[in-house]
Amino acid sequence: MRDSSHIEQVERWAEYVRENPQEWKSKVKLFLDSQILIARRFYKKLAETPEGLEKIKELREIRINGKIGSKLG
Secondary structure: OOHHHHHHHHHHHHOOOOOOHHHHHHHHHHHHHHHHHHHHHHHHHHHHHOOOOHHHHHHHHHHHHHHOOOOOO
16 A cells, blocks of 8 residues: 555645646656657667567557567567
8 A cells, every 4th residue: 555645745746736736737648759759769770680570469469359478678
């Protein structure tokens, strides 16, 4: 179980979201957009490696079928 400081932080965040709907959305959007850009760069570089396309196919298979423990490692 999480300690009380975690619960307090969640409650503070929920209050902030309620009181500042536009502000928090813009902050989260920046974060999510950056994560998408990083992922795209990763896949582009991975595709340029000798086994990259095969790894990408395996990752997609995992995502689609929920398989874990593939030959990625």
